[in-house]
Amino acid sequence: MAHITKVEIFMVDLAPKVRRTDAIQSFDSQQTPFVRITDADGQSGLGYSYTIGQGGSAIMALLRDDLIGKLLGREAEEIGGIWFDLKRSINALAVGAVSSLALAAIDIALWDLRCKRAGLPLWRMLGGARQSVPMYTTEGGWLHIDTDTLVADALAAQARGFSGSKVKIGKPHLAEDRVRLQAVREAVGPDYEIMVDANQCFTLSEAKRRAAMLEHLDIAWFEEPMPADDVTAHAELAAGTSVPVAVGESMYSPSQFKDYLASGAASIVQVDVARVGGITPWIKVAHMAEAFNVSVCPHFLMELHASLVCAIPNAPWLEYIPQLDSLTRAGMRMEKGRAYPSDAPGVGIDWDMDVINAVRIEDFNAEVSA
Structure with missing residues (x-):
């Protein structure tokens, strides 16, 4: 196992591939928050979540201000414990879309890292x-x-x-x-x-x-x-x-x-x-x-x-x-x-990181490291 030494967050905004409408809304954009987690061995995992149209900035603020700093020093393999502790730390916001979407981006990054360390597909x-x-x-x-x-x-x-x-x-x-x-x-x-x-x-x-x-x-x-x-x-x-x-x-x-x-x-x-x-x-x-x-x-x-x-x-x-x-x-x-x-x-x-890096929304980039 290896502890977490760095966490980065960033966001892109994707236009829908076709016009998408249903009985209550129109799918105008997909704001897509990303979390990259790096461990002491230099391995990293990338996670993401999404919103339909609005709310990406709220997710990014929650990640930046209240969640990613708590990851530093944690053992990356202890995914269940990390998920529970993070959710408990924002208990006043749960259950809800913003908290779940923020937790998801972190959790998916941790699973990506675990699978890469193990050499296995998810x-x-x-x-x-x-x-x-x-x-x-x-x-x-x-x-x-x-x-x-x-x-x-x-x-x-x-x-x-x-x-x-x-x-x-x-x-x-x-x-x-x-x-x-x-x-x-x-x-x-x-x-x-x-x-x-x-x-x-x-x-x-x-x-x-x-x-x-x-x-x-x-x-x-x-x-x-x-x-x-x-x-x-x-x-x-x-x-x-x-x-x-x-x-x-x-x-x-x-x-x-x-x-x-x-x-x-x-x-x-x-x-x-x-x-x-x-x-x-x-x-x-x-x-x-x-x-x-x-x-x-x-x-x-x-x-x-x-x-x-x-x-x-x-x-x-x-x-x-x-x-x-x-x-x-x-x-x-x-x-x-x-x-x-x-x-x-x-x-x-x-993921094509060259493309992602080129279309990041600069206002939402943040990073913490040990």
Whole structure:
């Protein structure tokens, strides 16, 4: 083992690769905080998290003022202890998005460092359950996209070997959502999965109405039908529909997932490694879901989640939303609609540091060293 001697933080702002809209927001930018941790042997690990549009400056301030200084002198291998101690040190801010996203960037950097020191890729370090995973695509299903284009994208994804397509719902009237989904189902046939995502826009009564419509179209799951903090409403919805209810991208601690699983309120867990606070809590949620016989289909961050879902046995799909191509030397490996995790030591992302250094936002650079 080797203790931590230096921590650096910096941030870049990524423009979305395509226009992305849903029932409650538009994805205008991806502010991306980074943490690099170096140990006494000179090995380093790089971690990151993200925000959709706003909040990156708050994460950077929390990292700079309250977290990274506490890493100096800690044994880098003691990841669980570090995560717990850091979370306890900002207990008044937890559970919340800013604290979890800051902790995630540190935690991912520590796992990257651990894997590099061990000479192992993350997916093997955490269990090595499989060597590839099927993908479904979200990139062609945004709410502003017209029906003909939705159909064309789903057919193109099907031809490329994808297992399914996600379509955003939440149009003002149920009939509008039905027309879009019916057109896609008729085009792709019965063997191709269609997922839908409401991005928390419905009341319970409206979610029930939409779920009844979704049953007739054999929809794979109904994602974020209502505000994520309403466990009781999700449990009532799940009990009354055959469509699996998917939640998780707007949850920030393992305990929140525990409440959903114990209440029977979720059939698909969409734990996001950045929003839940890093790899350390992510793997806890994945194992907890397995104990409840529930699948894990994580939200976004496919380049990192590819390694995580291949580490566990209960992850049937990976979401395809590419975002890091401009910051990496080589993208995630994909063949015939399947994703393959990197075999290189580390978390599996081949960062292009020359590009990253060139696009850093100078106001957010900070460093501490022993």
